[in-house]
Amino acid sequence: MFITGIILIAVGAGVGAVFNDYEDFLVGKFFSIPTFLIVIGSFIIVITFFGCWGALKENYCLILSFSIMLFIIFILELAAGISGYVLRNDAYDLIDTSLNQSMGSYSNKPVNDVTILWDVVQRNFDCCGINNATDWSDHFKDNQLPLSCCKIPAGTIGTFSCLVDNNNPNMNNKLGCLSGFSKYIADHAVSLGAAGVVIAIIQFFGVIFACYIAREIKIRNGITGFI
Numbered sequence: 244m245f246i247t248g249i250i251l252i253a254v255g256a257g258v259g260a261v262f263n264d265y266e267d268f269l270v271g272k273f274f275s276i277p278t279f280l281i282v283i284g285s286f287i288i289v290i291t292f293f294g295c296w297g298a299l300k301e302n303y304c305l306i307l308s309f310s311i312m313l314f315i316i317f318i319l320e321l322a323a324g325i326s327g328y329v330l331r332n333d334a335y336d337l338i339d340t341s342l343n344q345s346m347g348s349y350s351n352k353p354v355n356d357v358t359i360l361w362d363v364v365q366r367n368f369d370c371c372g373i374n375n376a377t378d379w380s381d382h383f384k385d386n387q388l389p390l391s392c393c394k395i396p397a398g399t400i401g402t403f404s405c406l407v408d409n410n411n412p413n414m415n416n417k418l419g420c421l422s423g424f425s426k427y428i429a430d431h432a433v434s435l436g437a438a439g440v441v442i443a444i445i446q447f448f449g450v451i452f453a454c455y456i457a458r459e460i461k462i463r464n465g466i467t468g469f470i
Contacts, residue, residue: 245291247442251284251320254438258431267360268341269428272330276435279323287316287446294453303460310453317450320443327436334429339421342373346382349389362391368427370420376407378419388414 259277262269294309296302348357365371371392372378379388386407393405393413408414 245288247445248284248287248291251280251287251438251442254434255280255284258435261431262428265360265364265424265428267356268338268345268364268424270337270341272333273337273428273432276323276326276330276432279319279326280435280439283316283319283323290316298456301460303457306453306457306460310450310457313446313450313453317443317446320439320446322439324436324439324441324443327432327434327439330432331429331436334432335421335425338425338428339373342421342424346373346378349382362389364420364424365389365391365415368420368423369416370418370423371415372419373421374419375417376414376419380407 255277259274259281262273262277266274290309290312293305294313296305298306345357345361348355349361350358371388376388376392379392380386388405388407390403390405392415393403393411394415395403396413405411405413409417
């Protein structure tokens with residue numbers, strides 16, 4: 244059980260760190276599941292010591308309490324896993340809305356967090372705009388684009404213009420950022436869901452085993468009744 248707690252904390256922290264890199268483009272529910280897994284993992288580590296102490300002392304009440312808490316955790320992990328898969332399905336629409344809302348905030352005077360993040364996304368995912376480069380036409384004149392939409396050729400001196408032009412050899416992939424970026428986020432949401440479900444299954448067998456130990460202690464000590 245201790246190891247499963249460590250795994251949940253590691254998965255939650257790792258995916259949470261990925262989401263934090265794109266915080267301005269993600270809504271709160273993207274961060275709630277990683278946090279939830281970290282809390283569950285921490286709780287598992289605590290009650291693992293509780294269960295071990297009960298087994299060593301052959302204390303029926305402690306083992307029974309451990310079994311009940313483990314079952315509650317099983318339900319929570321299953322809920323977290325399902326939420327991860329639901330989040331994957333919602334990622335495209337949520338990010339589409341966020342990108343549309345943030346595009347108007349892109350500015351180099353002064354440079355803001357949204358500007359920096361748009362540039363990071365367009366460079367990292369080799370894309371331009373939401374669906375394609377023309378999305379920037381409503382925000383810039385004369386077919387101009389953010390420089391992050393183009394790859395500046397080596398040896399360029401002075402100024403460099405990045406324009407909407409299908410024949411521009413320096414432009415990023417013709418696709419917009421929505422497709423690649425949302426898939427990247429959705430894939431990480433799936434990892435949350437998978438971790439929650441797999442660990443929940445392992446915990447279920449842990450519940451059964453803990454109940455078996457509690458029953459054996461009860462019989463050995465001649466305890467009658469539920470407690």
